[in-house]
Amino acid sequence: MNKKKDEYLIQFDKKKRDFLLFFTTYTDELEFFQSPSSNFRTRAEFGVISKNSVELTMVKNGKQILIEQLDICDQSINKFIRHLKQQIFLSNVLKDKLFQVEMQVSRKGEGFISLIYHKFLDSNWIDEAQKLSKRIKTSVIGRSKNQKLVIGRDYVIETYDANGDKFQIKLYEHCFSQPNPYICDQMLSWVDNNTSLKSDLVELHCGLGTFTVLLSKKFSKVLCTENSRLSTKALQVNLKDNCISNVSFGRMSGVETLEALKGNREFRRLKHVNLEDYNIDTLFLDPPRPGLDSRTLDLIKEVNFKEIIYLSCGFQSLKSNIRDLLSAYKVDKAAFFDQFPFTNHMETGVILNRKTRA
DSSP: OHHHHHHHHHHHHHHHHHHHHHHTTTOSOEEEEOOOSSSOBOEEEEEEEESSSEEEEEEETTEEEEESOOTTBOHHHHHHHHHHHHHHHTOHHHHTTEEEEEEEEOTTSOEEEEEEESSOOOHHHHHHHHHHHHHHTSEEEEEETTEEEEESOSEEEEEEEETTEEEEEEEETTSOOOSOHHHHHHHHHHHHHTOOSEEEEEEESOTTSHHHHHHHTTEEEEEEEOSOHHHHHHHHHHHHHTTOOSEEEEOOOHHHHHHHHHTSOOOGGGTTOOGGGOOEEEEEEOOOTTOOOHHHHHHHHHHTOSEEEEEESOHHHHHHHHHHHTTTEEEEEEEEEOOSTTSSOOEEEEEEEEOOOO
C-alpha cells in the first residue's frame, strides 16, 4: 500500500507541475486536491470474453487485459467482479451473447450491474437475472437493442458533502456522474467557498443536477440546461427530491442557451421560462472533455457575463478556451482536482472575472 501511495504522489506531483506551469502566469490564487490512492472510483465498464469461463476485460496501452480486481475501484465493485464471474458462468442464458458489463455503486454500498447483449432478452433471461440479483444482492439491468429490463432499481443514491452541507443525488444508469465522489466533494466545497449569495446564474451542461443543487442555494434563481434527454429526466427527479423551487431547466445545448440569452433566437423548449425575469451575472460551465467550441466562446463574450465558473475534465481544451476568453476576462482563481488518479487526465476549476473596460 505504501508503494501504491508513493506511485500516486509521483503522478499527482507531475500533474500539479503541469497545472502550475500554465496558471501561475495568470493568478496566485491556486489550490490542489488529492484523491485517495485506492478504492476511489465508483463506476467501471468491462468487456466480456465468454468461452470455457466468463472473463471481464479492460483495455490498457492498446491491449485487452483480464480483470480479477481493480485497486482503484470501490470495494463493492471488486465484490461484484468476483461474484459476477462465478454466477454468470453457471447460467447459459446470462452469458450467451453478453459483450459488456457496467457497474455503479454509491459509497454506502448500493449498486447496480448492467449486462449488455447482442440478443433479445426474454422471460428466461428475466428469471435468471432475478436469481442473480438475489445471489449477489444488487440490482441487475439488462440491455439490448431497444430493450431495457430492470431487476431492482436503475440508480444509486450518492450523498455529497459541500463543506458539511450534505445532500443526496440519484445517479441513474446511462447518465454521466462524477466517477470519484471523494473529489466531487472537494469540487463542490471549492465552488461553495468561492461563490457568495448573488442574483441569478445560468448553468450549461448541468447533467443530472449534482452542482445544480448546490448552486440553487447560492443564487436567487438558476436557469440550467442539458442536451441529454435521460439526464434532464434525472435532473427533474433530483430537484424534486431536494425540494428545490428556484431552478428552471430546459433540454438544450450550450449554444442554444446562449443564443436564447442573447436574444438571437426563441426556443419552444424555453417557452415556460421568462428570460426577462432573470438578472444573470454568472455563468457555470462543466462541458465534456473536448471543451467549448468557437461559437460557444464567441457567444459567452457577447453575453458579457460578469463571472464565469468553469469546471473542466480536459486540461488541453481548457487551456485553449482560457486563452480565448482572456480577451474579455481575467483568471481570478484556479484549482486542480485529481479526479482521475493514475491517468493523464486532469480536472480543473477556474473562476474568471470580466475585465473592466477603459
